Amino acid sequence: MTTHCIGDTTVLLGRSLRHISRSPDTIVTTAIMPIAFMLLFVYVLGGAIQTGTDSYPTYLLPGILVITVASGISYTAYRIFLDVQSGIFERFQSMPIPRSSVLWAHVLTSLVANLISLVVVVLVALAMGFRSSVGVLAWLAVAAVLVLFTLALTWLAVIPGLTAKTIDGASAFAYPLILLPFISSAFVPTDTMPGPVRAFAEHQPVTSIVNTIRELLAGQPVGADIWLALVWCAGVLAVAYALAMGAYHRKFA
């Protein structure tokens, strides 16, 4: 059964990846918004922002990466919604394949698609002046944090994918997630924000994730931020996974 589970998930993963390779626009549009934000903030607003660092692109990139994932996962909700609507989900459910394979294939597809988008965004950032001199280990740590973050948000995206009534509803949930980085340390340091906003910004998950990635890329010791980031990601992942599975079992007995 376990071998079938992995085998079937791989077959279904191949299917979704083929979808992506046939509509590469989903990866391009995922990358376009964060790149547009990056251009806006670096070349329009950046001159007036005091971050206390030499290079604003370097300060900005971690937040942009978070936005990339937040916009990328809406396609997961979109793809799951289409599968549910078209009836192909029911076909898979009535076949002798492990039922979790269908969802896992979508989640892994999301991971692959988001990683490609993230690489594209990092390359554009490099062209815009982002620099980091840290070694492979630090980059791997950044990748690991982003993978965990993507997994958490992807399982969150599974919920509207399964339950939404309309295609707009399936992808609209991503907007608040895309805006969350704006009220964090992603674009400006939090110390200039008024009290309540600052309190929110400093205690929401994006700030700890952004700080962790920033410290890793700057080669600085990561403090408590990384633990806070990991706890946030793992917590969101666990809750979203449970809710997604609940929605799934309500829909398909």
Add this chain to the structure above:
Amino acid sequence: MKESAPAIEIRGLVKSFGDNRVLTGLDLTVTEGSIFALLGSNGAGKTTVVKILSTLLKADGGTATVNGFDVVTQAAKVRESISLTGQFAAVDEILSGRENLVLVARLRHLGSPGMIADELLARFSLTDAGGRRVATYSGGMRRRLDIAMSLIGSPRVIFLDEPTTGLDPEARLEVWRAVKALADSGTTVLLTTQQLEEAEHLADRIAILHEHRIIVNGTLAELKQLLPPAEVEYVVKQPTLEDVFLAVVGRTQQPPPVRTGEEPR
């Protein structure tokens, strides 16, 4: 499994969605290798029955077995015995027809999925379209592909939920031919339809689902006997061009019947 065991057996099936009672004690037996039509108007609960039998929905009460396996306690065994063709052609639009078939063959863990796909494409006259994306297919082609996907792995029981809804007459005939060929090969087919003609044309037995339960169940001949015997009516028949032709060239064996256009007394 005994040879005489029914392919589908339903006893006292109950299902509600909230306050909406859909099935209240449904009984049904489908013998192996037959085509059974579940007839009913929209919202009668046909799809609910199919979903319960194909392990997509859990009933609130009653039992159902498919191919001898209980749909709740032996769901995995049931899924190995069945194929579901839902109300809307459940095909992957972005993949080609051939890729759709290969996908299902792989998921059923069959050897040489490519060969299976090519064989089915040929059988359903889709060979030329096999390499094209399904998004470019007509409704009839989609349905044929959909049914072809359901045949992979030769399941014992096939559920067809309104297989010809939305198809043009020609495509409907194609689907009917495919369904008949299926039954000829020994597969049990449970099909739901709201088209009386379809049930009449295809089914060995017909059950009418009305107001949450089966109100009639039998062969077409049995169903016809429920009505008073047919009345003999005289209908005036105008000569066809063929009759005229044969009469005037004198090829007819007997003199052409006199047709006055009047009602015989």
